[in-house]
Amino acid sequence: MTVNSARPEPLQEVIPIRRISLSDKIIDQIVDLISRNVLQPGERLPSEKDLCKRFGVGRATLREALRSLAVMGILDGRVGEGTFVSHNNQRYLERNLQWGLLLDPKKVGDLLETRLMLETQTAFSAARKATAADLEAMEGTIQGMENSVDRPEQYLRFDLEFHLLVAQATQNTILHQLVSMTRGYLQAWIKESLVSPPSRPEDRHRAQTSIREHRAVLRALRSGQAEQARQAMRAHILSSSADLHQHLEQTST
Amino acid sequence: MTVNSARPEPLQEVIPIRRISLSDKIIDQIVDLISRNVLQPGERLPSEKDLCKRFGVGRATLREALRSLAVMGILDGRVGEGTFVSHNNQRYLERNLQWGLLLDPKKVGDLLETRLMLETQTAFSAARKATAADLEAMEGTIQGMENSVDRPEQYLRFDLEFHLLVAQATQNTILHQLVSMTRGYLQAWIKESLVSPPSRPEDRHRAQTSIREHRAVLRALRSGQAEQARQAMRAHILSSSADLHQHLEQTST
DNA sequence: TATATTAAGGTTGTCAGACAACCTGTAAAT
DNA sequence: ATTTACAGGTTGTCTGACAACCTTAATATA
Structure with a gap:
């Protein structure tokens, strides 16, 4: 226990209390499923109505999560067909770079x-x-x-x-x-x-x-x-x- | 006119017809505003109701755009206060920590x-x-x-x-x-x-x-x-x- | 029979209204 | 003057509805 180790956290700023929205939790879960290969590239997700029941959230909340993942190129929503896991997960890297550079x-x-x-x-x-x-x-x-x-x-x-x-x-x-x-x-x-x-x-x-x-x-x-x-x-x-x-x-x- | 110059476009694949959603257009506009510094870091956007009237879209559509930008760390929504342009544009880095597992x-x-x-x-x-x-x-x-x-x-x-x-x-x-x-x-x-x-x-x-x-x-x-x-x-x-x-x-x- | 047309159901995209949780500033009460 | 309560505004979420679209299968036609 030195002096230094007694100061584990400088508490440099106020605690960044974070309010975790439902759609954030959904995003985390879906990303986790994809990264564990439970959902494989090209695979179709259940319909939104179905997902709403499983997650226990309204469609608006679920859609905000799905749209966010779609914008990043992780998912791909097709009207009348369904929502799919993007087969070229490469694209989301490209998007992120673009967002970063555009700003x-x-x-x-x-x-x-x-x-x-x-x-x-x-x-x-x-x-x-x-x-x-x-x-x-x-x-x-x-x-x-x-x-x-x-x-x-x-x-x-x-x-x-x-x-x-x-x-x-x-x-x-x-x-x-x-x-x-x-x-x-x-x-x-x-x-x-x-x-x-x-x-x-x-x-x-x-x-x-x-x-x-x-x-x-x-x-x-x-x-x-x-x-x-x-x-x-x-x-x-x-x-x-x-x-x-x-x-x-x-x-x- | 050699053989090479006579083959300008191989038409390699079918035309990738793209359906551009309204929220995508909104995202583009907001990103453009930020990159042109019309919206500066830390600045507050108009309320969602207000933005809906300006863009001429429903709140669900607008929110899908705002949430997507928030997930990427570009915007920051605070309950009861409003939506702000993220001042530390590096926040998206934190999120990418989890997404790194997608690679x-x-x-x-x-x-x-x-x-x-x-x-x-x-x-x-x-x-x-x-x-x-x-x-x-x-x-x-x-x-x-x-x-x-x-x-x-x-x-x-x-x-x-x-x-x-x-x-x-x-x-x-x-x-x-x-x-x-x-x-x-x-x-x-x-x-x-x-x-x-x-x-x-x-x-x-x-x-x-x-x-x-x-x-x-x-x-x-x-x-x-x-x-x-x-x-x-x-x-x-x-x-x-x-x-x-x-x-x-x-x-x- | 084989082909084209139509109808039905499911799916995403979008809209509208409503309520809860929350923050802020002001007016009222102490 | 300080504290409390309230009112208005804001985001987060839910519900229901309709339009546009795709797929599939049943139907009508050659």
Whole structure:
């Protein structure tokens, strides 16, 4: 019993007395059932009327619980059919991330920094795990870019596809989602910065440079040199971010 | 017009026709208001009756939207007072502690890999941006760990707090969110793996080791040596992940 | 008989009204 | 002036009802 251990709880703030609503309890129970695999993905829950009787609550209360779980992507309500356990429990992670990110005044600068980190790391990891099929698909997207240097819309789709393929090659679904998400948010800005000056001659040059950078990344991935892949991706991201930064400062001032 | 560019849309699957419920639309609107800071943290929303008239929906529908946002920690309903915008948007982390169990073992492995990447990078970035206040707060959490080596519950809270402080020190809100999220999901597993064998003697030893690792990270951050901070964090994460990996293989078999 | 149409029942989505539990501020009583 | 009681407003919950929709089976038609 030292002095320190005698102060187990600083009581830093007033006791956060929590009023637990009925729908919260229902949510906890359903989540528990799913996590224990009593309710399996794709399975249909009993009807709302039935669930009301089992839980002993009114339909409004039950529905508030079900809707909450549906919004998070854990359940999936279909009119006229029933309520089902979402088979891709993956989606609720994505939703949660979106809610989290939406609430912040999402600074594009922070996003760019995060993207740099994510993508350099995915390149590193992908160099070790990419399959022949992955590499072939990447080659296809690069050819797609070459064939659409004059169609920014289409070019961007191939560009995005390439980066997603790299993320997919890591075989880490969460990493893939994070990359997909950051790209998703940035895509709007990228598109704007590319479209606003309608097809300048520099765009063609920029596209050629970008394609060379992509090829460098792919080359490193092919040879399985992780560190080299990271550097190549880093160079590409920094290079492509420069335009965005420039465009940002123009619009913000 | 090559073969590649002639295949713009594979029409891979049937059109995912989506039925958008009214409460979903309300959720979108409210989230948008909050993200645009029209509704600020701590602010009180109009009463439900009032909101019903504004949105032109019934109270059940409105409540399903409000409850969904409340469950995610974005809103906070208080009986007799009103509904408020949650000021600590990190409350949704607490809830995710339970939902972490929804992830299957394979995804937990992915999460561990992702966490390693995120946290090593945050340590690197934090070494350059951490303020004196940040460092002092971290010191406090380490002392908290030392004073609670025999109370796993409390120890984990300080542990979590330390890592969140490191993320916060990067001054990158998105990075901070991602670290919060990954830690949040893992926390459920960490807790389970610590509680299942009730207070073995090794736990004390593990805690001491963990504290040393944390100190090493803090030392590197203090001296502003980014690369050293990354390595220290990497060592710590790998060391602390070992237990989880072991626990994972037990449960998956 | 085989196919198309219709009807019935069940299910979710939404609305309206009501009551309980609760908080706050004000007016009344001490 | 302090305490008490009350009234109004707010969220939490229940009940009943109707619309939109899906599935299934019975019915009508070729």
